Amino acid sequence: MGSPFSKSKRSKRSKEAKVEGKEEVVAAPEAAVITTTTTTTTNSAKPAEAVSSTTTTTTTVQADHLVKSEPVVEKAPVVAAEPVVAAKPEPVVAPVVVAPATGSSDGKKVLSIPKKQHHLIIGAGGATIKDIRAQTGVEIDIPKDESDQVTVTGTPEGVDKAVGLIEKILKDKESEREKKHQALADEHEAASQATGKIFDKYKVRIDEAASKRTQYFDEANKQYEAGNKDEAAKLREKAKEETATMERLQKEASNEVFAHLNEKYADKMTIDLHGQYVDPAMELLKQRIAENKAAGKTPLLVIYGAGNHSDASGAKIKPAVRKYLDDEGLTYTEVNNGSVSVPL
Numbered sequence: 001m002g003s004p005f006s007k008s009k010r011s012k013r014s015k016e017a018k019v020e021g022k023e024e025v026v027a028a029p030e031a032a033v034i035t036t037t038t039t040t041t042t043n044s045a046k047p048a049e050a051v052s053s054t055t056t057t058t059t060t061v062q063a064d065h066l067v068k069s070e071p072v073v074e075k076a077p078v079v080a081a082e083p084v085v086a087a088k089p090e091p092v093v094a095p096v097v098v099a100p101a102t103g104s105s106d107g108k109k110v111l112s113i114p115k116k117q118h119h120l121i122i123g124a125g126g127a128t129i130k131d132i133r134a135q136t137g138v139e140i141d142i143p144k145d146e147s148d149q150v151t152v153t154g155t156p157e158g159v160d161k162a163v164g165l166i167e168k169i170l171k172d173k174e175s176e177r178e179k180k181h182q183a184l185a186d187e188h189e190a191a192s193q194a195t196g197k198i199f200d201k202y203k204v205r206i207d208e209a210a211s212k213r214t215q216y217f218d219e220a221n222k223q224y225e226a227g228n229k230d231e232a233a234k235l236r237e238k239a240k241e242e243t244a245t246m247e248r249l250q251k252e253a254s255n256e257v258f259a260h261l262n263e264k265y266a267d268k269m270t271i272d273l274h275g276q277y278v279d280p281a282m283e284l285l286k287q288r289i290a291e292n293k294a295a296g297k298t299p300l301l302v303i304y305g306a307g308n309h310s311d312a313s314g315a316k317i318k319p320a321v322r323k324y325l326d327d328e329g330l331t332y333t334e335v336n337n338g339s340v341s342v343p344l
Contacts, residue, residue, distance in 0.1 A: 271302055
């Protein structure tokens with residue numbers, strides 16, 4: 001997006017600066033579904049009175065998730081902002097019910113856990129799964145293929161205890177993720193409020209310059225039609241001066257917003273392009289890439305937002321950044337819907 005105030009001299013200008021929404025990306029936590037099947041068989045000491053009973057218990061534990069996305073109140077900023085995306089929740093994996101084990105006094109439960117959460121049970125260097133085994137004396141089989149079935153085998157008491165420990169690990173992880181997402185949402189809301197004040201400060205002055213420019217152009221047209229070409233030319237020059245004032249104020253607003261959002265990234269390994277028009281955003285990105293390349297700093301995290309609250313045409317900075325990286329032959333990895341990591 002270039003300057004919104006650089007059209008034909010005779011076109012009338014709106015007195016209000018264009019405002020685009022601002023919001024950040026909040027990824028949703030993963031869902032975990034656990035299904036268990038327990039089988040026990042008891043035989044009487046007397047063959048003639050042997051009684052065999054089989055009890056099947058199916059327990060499904062669904063970790064509920066709440067992704068809280070708070071609305072962002074637009075403050076009519078000078079600079080178009082790229083917003084926060086409310087991420088879609090992970091699909092729930094259907095539970096798997098396993099046939100009961102027979103002929104043994106040991107328990108066996110098969111848990112249906114999404115493959116991407118198996119690492120939580122294993123832990124760093126296998127520390128977590130070793131600890132569970134040590135506490136319960138059970139065997140835990142984590143599939144190496146894409147299966148989501150985790151099998152726990154041992155005494156009924158040991159199996160129940162192991163399953164409880166696994167459930168607690170998954171629930172604690174979900175709680176931790178929810179806290180992180182909420183903290184991120186709160187941080188983005190605070191940033192939005194702060195940048196909104198910056199936008200408001202510059203918007204008043206830009207609106208004044210836009211109004212004067214429109215008046216000068218209108219009067220210039222009247223003078224020209226009346227045959228006063230010299231006076232019309234003078235008025236057009238004044239209109240151009242107001243245009244230059246608007247562009248200068250826009251650049252000042254862009255720089256101040258950028259400085260505010262990026263002051264916490266002192267190492268310059270991250271660049272946040274929220275609150276920018278496309279052209280100044282790309283200038284800032286090109287400059288940062290050149291600086292980091294020269295300093296040997298890599299990778300660069302580029303935050304551009306998801307653009308969910310942009311106008312009907314959708315996100316603007318995000319596709320512009322990706323096109324530039326592609327054109328320059330720079331590879332990148334998506335961190336989330338609103339940012340990428342770029343090796344330099």
